[in-house]
Amino acid sequence: AVAHGCTGKGNDQLRFDAVFRAMGLEVIAPMRELKFVRSEEIEYAKEKGIDVPVKKDTPWSIDENLWSRSIEGGRLEDPSFIPPEEIFAWTKSTEDAPDTPHLLKITFREGVPVALDGKLLDGTELIRKLNEIAGEHGVGRTDIIExxxxxxxxxxxxxxxxxTVLIKAHRDLEQLVLTRNELRFKEVVDARWSELVYQGLLLDPLYDDLNAFIDSTQKRVSGEVTVKLYKGSMQILGRSSEFALYREDWVSFDSGGGIDPMAADGFSKFHGLQARMCRTGR
Incomplete structure (x- = not known):
């Protein structure tokens, strides 16, 4: 059996339950059985001598792992309430962030970030370091109704x-190396993959199927992306890859390479053909 402390209103209970039950484990959820509201949970913990980092006047519900930190509960449940700065621990406000931008180069190898400014780091170390750097510049806050x-x-x-930084940089590199058809279909795959993860359906066969497609696309997602972090914003400044489908000599207005102008003229006569037929009625 496996026990967890999730309440009966959140998503985590479903994520845990789905995985544990798929493994044939019995699930014990005392918070669901006791039907406590948050103030009662705090009082119960106090009675049992359990130290919890919340009070009745600031009953924030906080969860965190390497990837993110979530804050909810208390006055935050009023969607019009402006979050106090005290709830944030990883990010500075835009007002307190440094006045000087921070430029950073991220290296990816087959879709996986492996280095910051040329220094190789393992995944855990890289994410922790980037959390510190980007958080210092106020990057990575979300206030959302979900x-x-x-x-x-x-x-x-x-x-x-x-x-925030890795996802945006990774997508930018994908735009450089993947085909148009791959990019369009991957948008669909990414959305469905995210839904499965959000719902805790990691043991659904579709999750494995989607991962197979994603793994295939990432074989060419290797290169470097330069970003600028400044007062809550993250901007892509440049990117490069040995697998780039970008040809400067083809796309340049100062070069005759690439597409033959007369071939483009022939193609343009048929581009939008169906739209013209609809407009003219023939």
Whole structure:
């Protein structure tokens, strides 16, 4: 058997339950059985001598791991309430962030970030380091109304500095090396993959199927992306890859390489053909 402390309103209970039960384990969820509200949970912990880092006047529910930190509960449940700065631990406000931008080069190898500014780091170390750097510059805050699996709308605040930078940089590199068809289909795959993860359906066969496609596309996603971090913003400044499908000599207005102008003229006569037929009625 496996026990967890999730309540009956959140998503985590479903994520844990789905995985544990698929493994044939019995699930014990005392918080669901006791039906405590947050203030009662705090009082119960106090009675049992359990030290919890929340109070009745600041009953923030905080979860964190290497990838992100979530904050909810208390007055944050009012969607119009402006979050106090005290709830944030990983990111600085834009007002307190440094006045000087930070330029950073991220190296990817087959889709995986492996180095910062040329220094090789293992995955855990790289994410921790990037959390520090990007968080210092106020990058990676989200205040969102999300739809939980149970159908409830909930207000969530998140901190995810490294995730913000890596996802955006990774997508930019994909844009350089993947074909147009791959990119379009991967948008669909990424969305469905994210839904499965959000719902905790990691043991669904579709999850393995989607990963097989993603793994195949990442074989060429190797290169470097340069980013600028400044007061809550993250901007791509440049990218390079040995697998780039970009040809400067083909696309340049100062070069005659690439597409033959007369071939383009012939192609353009048929481009938008169906739209013209609809407009003219023939």
């Amino acid at each position: 739809d939980r699996v149970l159908g409830l709308k909930a207000r969530e605040n998140y901190e995810h500095p490294a995730a």
